[in-house]
Structures are given as structure tokens and as C-alpha cells.
Amino acid sequence: MAERAARRCCLGWDFSTQQVKVVAVDAELNVFYEDSAHFDRDLQEFGTQGGVHVHEDGLTVTSPVLMWVQALDIILERMKASGFDFSQVLALSGAGQQHGSVYWKAGASQVLRSLSPDLPLHKQLQACFSISDSPVWMDSSTTAQCRQLEAAVGGAQALSCLTGSRAYERFTGNQIAKIYQQNPEAYSHTERISLVSSFAASLFLGSYSPIDCSDGSGMNLLQIKDKVWSRVCLAACAPHLEEKLGSPVPSCSVVGAISSYYVQRYGFPPGCQVVAFTGDNPASLAGMRLEEGDIAVSLGTSDTLFLWLQEPMPALEGHIFCNPVGSQHYMALLCFKNGSLMREKIRDESASCSWSEFSEALRSTEMGNGGNLGFYFDVMEITPEIIGRHRFSAENHKVPAFPRDVEIRALIEGQFMAKRIHAEGLGYRVMPKTKILATGGASHNRDILQVLADVFGAPVYVIDTANSACVGSAYRAFHGLAAGTDVPFSEVVKLAPPPRLAATPTPGASQVYEALLPRYAKLEQRILSPTQGPPE
Numbered sequence: 001m002a003e004r005a006a007r008r009c010c011l012g013w014d015f016s017t018q019q020v021k022v023v024a025v026d027a028e029l030n031v032f033y034e035d036s037a038h039f040d041r042d043l044q045e046f047g048t049q050g051g052v053h054v055h056e057d058g059l060t061v062t063s064p065v066l067m068w069v070q071a072l073d074i075i076l077e078r079m080k081a082s083g084f085d086f087s088q089v090l091a092l093s094g095a096g097q098q099h100g101s102v103y104w105k106a107g108a109s110q111v112l113r114s115l116s117p118d119l120p121l122h123k124q125l126q127a128c129f130s131i132s133d134s135p136v137w138m139d140s141s142t143t144a145q146c147r148q149l150e151a152a153v154g155g156a157q158a159l160s161c162l163t164g165s166r167a168y169e170r171f172t173g174n175q176i177a178k179i180y181q182q183n184p185e186a187y188s189h190t191e192r193i194s195l196v197s198s199f200a201a202s203l204f205l206g207s208y209s210p211i212d213c214s215d216g217s218g219m220n221l222l223q224i225k226d227k228v229w230s231r232v233c234l235a236a237c238a239p240h241l242e243e244k245l246g247s248p249v250p251s252c253s254v255v256g257a258i259s260s261y262y263v264q265r266y267g268f269p270p271g272c273q274v275v276a277f278t279g280d281n282p283a284s285l286a287g288m289r290l291e292e293g294d295i296a297v298s299l300g301t302s303d304t305l306f307l308w309l310q311e312p313m314p315a316l317e318g319h320i321f322c323n324p325v326g327s328q329h330y331m332a333l334l335c336f337k338n339g340s341l342m343r344e345k346i347r348d349e350s351a352s353c354s355w356s357e358f359s360e361a362l363r364s365t366e367m368g369n370g371g372n373l374g375f376y377f378d379v380m381e382i383t384p385e386i387i388g389r390h391r392f393s394a395e396n397h398k399v400p401a402f403p404r405d406v407e408i409r410a411l412i413e414g415q416f417m418a419k420r421i422h423a424e425g426l427g428y429r430v431m432p433k434t435k436i437l438a439t440g441g442a443s444h445n446r447d448i449l450q451v452l453a454d455v456f457g458a459p460v461y462v463i464d465t466a467n468s469a470c471v472g473s474a475y476r477a478f479h480g481l482a483a484g485t486d487v488p489f490s491e492v493v494k495l496a497p498p499p500r501l502a503a504t505p506t507p508g509a510s511q512v513y514e515a516l517l518p519r520y521a522k523l524e525q526r527i528l529s530p531t532q533g534p535p536e
């Protein structure tokens with residue numbers, strides 16, 4: 001077989017809800033290898049659905065930690081069998097589904113440090129976890145713990161100001177509190193608690209990896225301004241928690257060299273650097289190469305905004321995390337539940353189930369829709385908490401219906417005005433250099449993207465984010481190699497393929513939406529507090 005040319009590279013891992021995935025990225029930032037192990041398909045003995053077990057209470061959701069370990073074994077063995085040249089791997093980093101937690105049993109660190117290269121990981125780590133079914137982000141069984149935590153710090157807004165979010169059931173501090181309260185023996189036998197991200201990094205390190213500040217911001221435990229654990233929050237969740245968590249580190253930290261286990265079993269170079277793993281969303285922000293002033297809009301079943309923030313304004317909605325690639329900056333996530341399912345419903349009702357008719361309606365109606373405004377929430381919306389459809393005429397009178405074309409534009413303009421208003425509520429500001437990066441199903445519709453560009457007054461680019469968490473992790477591994485040189489992340493990734501320009505603001509758009517946005521915000525408040533009189 002022809003000798004393969006040596007190809008220096010970095011690996012990017014993603015321990016996500018449904019699979020473990022890896023990409024190899026070369027020095028020109030080309031992805032030249034990818035593989036994944038799908039939990040439901042490749043590890044059927046664990047009996048998961050969508051990578052998880054939903055418990056009988058309908059609230060508790062967990063994943064077997066040894067399934068994650070075995071998935072890594074599968075991928076590494078496949079890479080080895082395919083002839084992948086591990087000796088060319090300069091560094092690796094990775095991502096994990098946010099908020100999930102792993103409970104290492106007393107003595108596990110010794111096992112991690114002395115792994116035998118003759119055996120796969122899962123054969124050696126069988127007895128290393130005090131909790132075998134890790135709680136994951138889909139869990140919503142900790143409402144009581146959320147209220148206890150908010151009470152301990154002076155309320156929901158106080159907790160948000162301190163940690164970047166009000167208490168959420170999936171956030172790790174509340175999950176740890178539940179385990180301490182309901183399984184104190186397992187908690188007392190736990191010598192280390194990792195996030196999924198730092199757990200995965202620990203497997204490569206052969207010792208406990210610290211939690212990075214960005215993923216650590218998803219725990220309701222980290223003071224996002226000082227980047228240290230909040231002692232009040234720790235004490236409110238469980239005793240001796242700080243020693244079980246270890247100290248958080250900046251996300252760009254090199255946390256050590258790869259364990260000798262991988263050198264001996266797979267041929268990694270002894271100097272292969274491990275860069276702190278982080279959450280899947282922070283890693284995706286890195287993969288999308290978001291920069292100051294940019295906003296990423298993932299238009300999927302639910303719509304998710306990724307924001308780059310310099311001056312965060314923590315609120316009772318959304319989540320503010322330490323930024324994974326700009327250590328003095330922040331990022332925010334905002335989730336809008338009524339996303340593509342709402343767009344498809346209005347398409348079916350008002351465009352005869354046809355996207356081309358839907359697009360034609362957007363093209364044939366004017367920016368601003370003649371002053372007509374609509375709110376479309378067929379399921380309870382998260383941002384803000386509203387349900388139902390609410391239509392208003394230019395005179396702010398509630399109306400029961402709009403003509404078909406007006407309905408379609410009212411839906412799309414309303415969805416994007418809500419995004420801009422709530423993003424600005426968290427401290428986001430459109431800047432002259434702002435780029436909007438669109439991804440997800442609806443980003444293939446150019447007419448929808450035109451409305452997005454008009455509402456934000458900024459150009460819209462489309463990007464493929466299928467592997468964004470993995471690719472972002474590989475980029476962060478390259479950035480880790482420059483650790484200590486002050487080379488900015490943006491410099492490290494400048495060779496990456498640029499996003500494609502899809503839409504620029506229509507002339508006059510800013511005048512139209514500068515006038516509409518405050519009206520939309522006032523009407524939203526009117527729906528939220530119906531006792532209030534009509535907006536002036």
C-alpha cells in the first residue's frame with residue numbers, strides 16, 4: 001500500500017447526547033478524517049433511546065457512563081484498524097454535552113493513572129464510578145433543588161447575576177444536590193465530580209482534568225465574573241463540593257500531555273497535548289468562529305441563538321457562559337421553542353404546504369408588513385413564556401386573522417424581532433462589523449434569511465455546523481499549541497473555509513425595524529401582562 005504522507009493534525013472530540021464523534025484536522029484546517037460511535041446502534045447492550053434512559057417518573061434522564069467509555073474504545077480501535085497515523089497528532093481537545101455529570105469513586109484516580117495498554121478502557125474502569133447512570137441535560141427532576149439554591153443566594157435574579165443563569169433543573173449544581181440528598185452514601189464515596197467534558201478529557205489525561213470556565217458556567221456554581229466557584233452556591237448544593245470539583249481553568253488551558261496508555265496502545269506521540277475540553281455549545285461557537293459582535297442563529301426545531309457578549313446583562317431568561325475563546329468575554333445561549341414546527345404550520349395553513357409559495361409571500365410583502373405584528377406560539381414559548389397566536393394591526397388593535405401573505409411575513413418578522421429584542425436584553429449589540437451566521441433547516445431558504453438580514457441590519461452568512469463542536473474542538477487544540485504566545489484564536493483559525501454570504505440588508509431596512517422593534521417589545525409585554533393597558 002502506498003505510504004501515506006505524514007499529516008500533522010489535531011483531533012476534535014464530541015461526547016454528545018447520541019454519540020461520540022471525532023474529526024482530524026490538518027495544519028491547513030482541512031477535516032480529513034471523521035468517525036463516530038452511535039450509542040443506540042453500536043452499543044445496544046445499554047438499551048438507550050436517543051442515547052439516554054428516560055426514567056418512569058418522566059423527569060429523571062440519565063446515560064450510562066460506561067457506555068461513553070466503551071464508545072471511545074470503539075472509535076480508537078476503528079481508527080487503529082483503518083491505519084490512522086496517531087503519531088501525527090500534535091494535540092487534542094473536545095466537547096461534551098453540557099450539564100451532565102460523572103461521579104468518580106474513591107480510588108479511581110489510581111486506576112486512571114495505571115491503565116494497562118493491553119486492555120480497552122471499559123474493561124479497566126468498570127468499578128470506577130460511584131454513580132453508574134449519569135444525569136444528563138434532558139433531566140428535569142430537580143425543581144426542589146433549584147428553589148433551594150435560588151433561596152440560598154437571594155432569588156432567581158441574584159443567582160443569574162452571580163452564575164449567568166437562574167436555576168435550571170438540568171444545571172449541574174442542582175443535579176449534585178439531588179444526588180447528595182437522595183444517595184448520600186454514593187456521594188460520600190465520590191472523590192471527584194466531572195462534567196461530561198472534563199470526564200472525557202480525564203480519559204485522555206490518565207488523571208482528573210479540571211473543569212473549564214465555559215462549561216463550568218452551566219452548573220449554577222461558577223461566578224462568571226471572577227471565574228471561581230461561588231462558595232454560597234457550593235454550600236447550598238452539597239458539602240465538601242469544592243474539593244470534589246477541583247479548581248476551574250481557562251478554556252484555552254493545556255491540561256497536560258496524553259496518558260502513556262494511548263502512546264503504548266495506539267501510537268500517540270508522548271508530547272501530544274490535551275487542551276481543556278468544554279461544553280458542546282461553547283465548542284460550536286469556536287467551530288463557527290464567532291467573533292465579537294457576531295451572532296449565530298440555529299434555525300431548527302427550536303431556534304437557538306449563540307451570542308458573543310462583552311458586557312453581559314444576566315437575566316431570568318437565557319444563559320450566559322464564560323467565552324471559550326475570548327477569556328475576558330462571554331457568550332450567551334437563547335432558546336426559542338417555537339421554531340421550525342411553527343414555520344411549517346404557517347406554511348401548511350397559509351402557503352398550501354409549499355415553501356416556494358411561502359417564499360413568494362415574503363417577496364410580495366413589504367418590510368414592516370404595513371405595521372401588522374404577530375406572535376405565534378403553538379407550544380409554550382421559553383423566551384418569553386407565552387402561548388397562543390396574537391395578531392395586532394398597525395393601530396395596535398388585536399385582530400383574529402391576517403391575509404395569507406401578511407400572516408407569513410408577520411410570523412417571520414416576529415420570530416426575528418423577538419430574537420433581536422431578547423438578545424439585546426442580554427447585552428448583545430449589533431456592531432458595524434456584525435456578521436449573522438445562520439445554520440439549520442430554515443437557513444436554506446434565502447427569503448427567510450433576507451428578513452433576518454433586514455431585521456438585524458447586518459449581513460447573513462450560512463455555515464454548515466454538522467461537526468461544529470468537533471471542529472471547534474480541533475481548532476481549540478491548535479490554539480492550545482500556541483498557549484503562552486498570546487496568539488488570538490481568530491489568528492489560529494484564519495485559514496478555515498469562510499462562511500458563504502447569503503443576504504445583505506435591504507436599503508431602508510434599519511429605518512423600518514428601528515420603528516417596529518419597540519412596538520413589538522411593548523406588545524409582547526402587553527401579552528405577558530394582560531392587565532396592563534394598551535401601549536401608548
Ligand SMILES: O=C(CO)[C@@H](O)[C@H](O)CF
Nearest residue numbers: 017097098099137280281
Ligand atoms: O442544555 C443544553 C444547553 O444549555 C443543551 O444544548 C446541551 O448542551 C446539549 F447537549
